[in-house]
Amino acid sequence: MAQNQENRTEISAVKFNGQDFKYLRDRCLRRGQLFEDETFLPVNSSIGLQLLQKKNLSQSPKWMRPTMDSSRGPPFFILETASRFDIQQGNAGDCWVLAALGSLTQNPKYLHQILPWDQSFSQQYAGIFHFRFWQCGQWVDVVVDDRLPVWDQHDYLFIRPCKDNHEFWPCLLEKAYAKLHGSYFHLHYGYLPDALVDLTGGVVTTLKLPSSSSNLMLMVKTAAQAGSLMACNTLGQTCQDCEMDNGLVSSHAYTVTGAEQIQYRRGKEDIIRLWNPWGHTEWKGSWSDGSQEWQETSDHRKDQLYKNKQDGEFWISCQDFQKNFNCLFICNRFPISLNHENKLHGSWSKMMFENQSIVGNPADGLWSDPQYFFIVREPMKEWNVIVSFTIKPQSLPSTDKENPLNFQVVKVDSQVWNTIALSSLLGFSHLGGVCGYPAKGVGSKSKCNLTQCFHLNPGTYAVVTSTSREVQFLLRIFLKVSDIDRKLDNNLNLTRVQASLPEIGFQPSVFQRYSQQGMNIDASQLQNLLNQELLKELPGVMFSLDECRGILALMDVKVNGLLDQEEFKRLWERLVNCQHAFQNTQRSPGVLLSLDLRKAIENTDFLIGISVSRELLDLMALRYSDHTGRISFPSLVCFLMKLEVMAKAFHNLSKDGKGLYLTEMEWMNLVMYS
Incomplete structure (x- = not known):
């Protein structure tokens, strides 16, 4: 198995369910046994009965190891390099995960944190693999065995290995993420920002569409140069995951893989490249594979940019992109933003409040109201504060689809701030009744993440939280650094x-x-x-x-x-x-x-x-x-x-x-x- 040795990153991670990959693998090797994960058994409940019913699967699938499938040749964990084209979505509606994962493959530094290279189907193979995900401020190492649900002998129920390379890293990663969430059913429909954050530990910037074409293209190019993950979703139609006449899929997530300005006729046109996690089903309009626009362009980069393949990847004009897509999500370790001159303005400081919680009794309406303070020192012309909450998934019921957390950012006058400081010195954790006018922000909300951007004048501010249920969370406050x-x-x-x-x-x-x-x-x-x-x-x-x-x-x-x-x-x-x-x-x-x-x-x-x-x-x-x-x-x-x-x-x-x-x-x- 060829592997890219560059950018390897060792990160400390919490062992999910207390399972240590190296200990379990070495024990299996000594005993000459293949690992069987007792914490995520090969049974229907690991898939989710609701998902089996939705897909009209009346019979229980079989669980097979890739080494048992002789029809495709020997399996590989990764062959040469991990690519988005290794991914082909199966029966779970987890395009929100796979679109984020497709973008992750374009950033080796991020990818190598998720995919440890100390595993394969040849060297020290023991039927055990592991993957890392970011969960509310810490990396979590998840161990799985390689038994995968198979329908009709060779038809994999979820992510399918591609026929030409027989790589199984996407299938096994999907299984580890399903185990982290409780079952494959819990991956069935979700939010792109949650997957982007779980794969990077970053913060998501959301661009509502339509947006200014020049700013959009510049933002995409800037984000790509910074190594950001980018994904987007189509507008919702009467049904989910339905192919429309234009070739796009309704309520579906796509990976943004590139953006270019190309010579066309007597001018130039902005085009964006997308990838569909289905591995097929592409856009049929302008600049699609085989379209007239590619025949008419005289751009010298045509052979480099244009590949007429049924691989799920295609180009679309910026105008059509804004008409047919709802949001563009950009994820980076630190926020990506443009200043008033449309130049990258990426220097930020960060405050982190880990293992925070809001507790109380909904019956009597009494809740704790933790407040978090920060200071804006310099006036700026752009967004200068980003407040981002990440809720610990285990603190939410699995049936919840909505984020119960809300917050306001309130400016605190100097007299109130002096009282707060004295309160803190005397050992009080918060001061009730912070007064002021809430600041207005722009942002997005998903099941586990809530982020808003603010343009605030110099002063002291409080982040005041509220919720309808008990939750645990991580709070990050990003402050833009002046010149x-x-x-x-x-x-x-x-x-x-x-x-x-x-x-x-x-x-x-x-x-x-x-x-x-x-x-x-x-x-x-x-x-x-x-x-x-x-x-x-x-x-x-x-x-x-x-x-x-x-x-x-x-x-x-x-x-x-x-x-x-x-x-x-x-x-x-x-x-x-x-x-x-x-x-x-x-x-x-x-x-x-x-x-x-x-x-x-x-x-x-x-x-x-x-x-x-x-x-x-x-x-x-x-x-x-x-x-x-x-x-x-x-x-x-x-x-x-x-x-x-x-x-x-x-x-x-x-x-x-x-x-x-x-x-x-x-x-x-x-x-x-x-």
């Missing part, structure tokens, strides 16, 4: 969570500017660097010299009182992680309370696997918070880093993992220089 802020960001400014933050690391030029002859940094130089480069946007918040001495000692591997470039790089990686933890834990901007220390630990990647007792948390709250119970960012950094070093020191020194023996000198050296 001034972008210049600051080039100098290691970490006061905001940037789109590229996890990848930027440290810049050697900055290290050398503060170090001794470009070689080492002492505590005083470290203090200057952190305060001038890390906290320049937070007046009144500073790392003290004593805090920097403690941080240096924790990172000082050579024990010489200095940090070299490699040691500082390790420190910077932890500072980035501490910034994420602080942002994800704070109750309002800049406010982290001592009672949230456990949550801060849970939000810190380098502390995974380290447990802390309630007694220790109480002691640390006394040690690192001020008299109001507030913990500053520098104090949080000192606490989190010392917790890591001390926990690792114990495990390195302990012979049995239960205790350790140290001489007095060893003990004093350990606890005093840290």
Whole structure:
């Protein structure tokens, strides 16, 4: 099996149902058995009785492994590369998933996060495969066996492997996604934004059609250059999934695979390329396969663009696209937008509030009303705030088709904000009755995602939520970064969570500017660097010299009182992680309370696997918070880093993992220089 080795990305993922792929595969290989998934059995309930009835399937299908089907030749997981043309929709109405997946295949970086390459039908084959999906702020690894429902011996009930390549990655991925949702029936009709988010962890921008032709084409091209996923859906007709006279399918999802301006007659015409997850059934109008327009164009790129194949992919004029389609969905890790000059304006900061919940009793009408605050600092001419909610699917009944969550963005005046800040310092989680006029936004709503874009003037704002049932959710607030802020960001400014933050690391030029002859940094130089480069946007918040001495000692591997470039790089990686933890834990901007220390630990990647007792948390709250119970960012950094070093020191020194023996000198050296 040939595989593209580029852009492999290892991501940490939660094991769905507690199933560990490598452990289960290795156990099967040792026993000489093929894996049978006891959590998603080959029975009708895994398909869904409602779906079997809808498709008039009176007899139960058989479940076969691809290796048992000798009529097609040997199976492959992926042959050379994964392509949208490997996908051919079956009997489930999951075009909303497959259209998103078709777009995913055009972005190898995203695709490799979903399709781990450590699996095949040849090497270490044990009948087990796994896939990753993004669920409400975390990646989830889903294991499946390769038994697939088959009708009439060789007719696969759902995604069908293509005859010419016999690849099974789409079939198995569909099964894993069905398992995640409970059954194949739960994939039968859904929302494109939900699938786009589940495959990327991104945010969806929705363009309602019709839209300005020039802006639409520019947006599509810009999004494609940024590696965004793009999909769209047709207008609803009297029936779903019905082929219309023009060749399009009603209430159906398509992948957007390209956009070009082409020479035509004496002018130019904008055309958009789409792909139908059915793998056939194409548009019959202008610029379709075999149309007169392709015969008349003199564009030198004709042979490159035009392929007359029955593969489900076709070109359509921008005008016809806007007439026949309802919405265009663009998904990226960070929002894709154009500024007032129609240029890419993609620098955003992000606030994240994970594992949030609204609880209450619908009988008495009493619900919690969590509120989330953010500050807009600079006036802008375009959308400058995007608020995006993602509901945890497990908190919604499977029968629900609607999103129960609503919210408003309200401007908060300075007097109210001062009261809110004091409330947070005293330990109150929210303040009821925030007053103000709701801001108007534009956006979209699906079963699990609710996103709106706003154009807000400078000021402090509150996101006020409401719901008709108990829900758990992730809230992300994206704030557009001004030109001034972008210049600051080039100098290691970490006061905001940037789109590229996890990848930027440290810049050697900055290290050398503060170090001794470009070689080492002492505590005083470290203090200057952190305060001038890390906290320049937070007046009144500073790392003290004593805090920097403690941080240096924790990172000082050579024990010489200095940090070299490699040691500082390790420190910077932890500072980035501490910034994420602080942002994800704070109750309002800049406010982290001592009672949230456990949550801060849970939000810190380098502390995974380290447990802390309630007694220790109480002691640390006394040690690192001020008299109001507030913990500053520098104090949080000192606490989190010392917790890591001390926990690792114990495990390195302990012979049995239960205790350790140290001489007095060893003990004093350990606890005093840290």
